[in-house]
Amino acid sequence: MGHLQNRNIIIGVTGGIAAYKIAETIRLLRRAGASVRVIMSRGAQAFMTPLTLQSLSGHPVHTDLLDETAEMGMGHIELARWADAYLIAPATADTLARLAMGRADDLLTTTALATPAPLFVAPAMNQQMWASQATTANMKLLLDRGVHVIGPESGEQACGDIGAGRLSEPSDIYAAIDAFFPTGKLAGKKVIITAGPTLEPIDPVRFISNHSSGKMGFALAQAAAEAGADTVLICGPVTLETPAGVTRIDIRTAAEMLDACRLYSATPVDLFIGSAAVADYRPQTAAEQKIKKGGASITMELVRNPDIIGEMAQMNPRPAVVVGFAAETEDLVDHAQAKRLAKQLDVIVANDVSRVDIGFNSDANAVTWIDESGAETIAMTTKNNLAKIVIERCAGLLGSSADLEFSGREGAGS
Secondary structure (H helix, E strand, C coil), rough: CCCCCCEEEEEEEEECHHHHHHHHHHHHHHCCCCEEEECCCCCHHHCCHHHHHHHHHHHCCCCCCCCCHHHHHHHHHHHHHHHCEEEEEEEHHHHHHHHHCCCCCCCHHHHHHHCCCCEEEECCHHHHHHHCCHHHHHHHHHHHHHCCCCCCCEEEEECCCCCCCCCHHHHHHHHHHHHCEEEECCCCEEEEEEECCCCCCECEEECCCCCCCCHHHHHHHHHHHHHHHHHHHHEECCCCCCCCCCCEECCCCCHHHHHHHHHHHCCCCEEEEEECCCCEEEECCCCCCCCCCCCCCCCCCEEEECCCHHHHCCCCCCCCCEEEEECCCCCHHHHHHHHEEEEHEEEEEECCCCCCCCCCCCEEEEEEECCEEEEEEEEEEEEEHHHHHHHHHHHHHHHCCCCCCCCCCCCCCC
């Protein structure tokens, strides 16, 4: 069995046509060894019968806040204490609003407030409802509170509209829950991760940089450490706490980041993840004193910074698996795939930074995983949850790293 063995999962089902997907989600969780209990809202019972989900989960379905059969009449407290994770799927617009407001007027929302377990929501609604300012604001509140968001996906909807708002597939929901729990799959492995921006000085008070917050790289480092890896995090200037069990190396410039990568690669590296937003160019010469305001314009010569991840992918000995991140604003897959091939990476993880709901400074992200087999979308979720999914996949690659051969790679790992 996997690492969901003996985990206790609550699934809160709300009223939406996508509720039918929960049957398969329950099956996947139970097959992985999890124990599942179901809470159904009144609306959910209009789409599926409690008996159906009782048969699949193997336990009576909970529907009432005041359960006379529970110890001291506190059924919601019993459930809240029992859970290792609480998943609400489908999470309707109304449910998200009630969670954001801290409502506790039925069993589903009361349990959400009472449980210390991590809360996952898988939104499902009409595309216009998902895009509304109210839903966007509610989602931001939930993300800020640490709620893990799975999806939604884009496509044709039951109402006939096409757009974002479809419930994620059961396999994706399962993967997000599965990836949350520590696996130990990187025990004994050495991992180096770069994160955040670099600052390239113009003069003592000015510099060239970008919008990177470092959140994705720090989440990856935390996930790697939780999976048992000896994790080194090399990061530019950010205001984030160092994850437990992670060795943090602070740098400022791209040249300093490259030096740190070389230093910590003196002993063999199993996994290198380049998630830093390294400035592509730097001033050829940084002024020793502050440049004074003068005419209407100023001319500055820029030179290319080193290609850190490209060098890591071609060093000898090479890390067993090298993963890059690509921030794109158009032609996402084509541009990212071209970078993967040019830099000789095993994997590139691409995200569309032109979207206002994901990417730079956001707590959520949606990415496309691109390797030699093709491209696969990972639906929007929190960066912490996405990091666990990426680390889980990287651990799988390391398990078969002896078989990894990049087409055209010269001397890799020799």
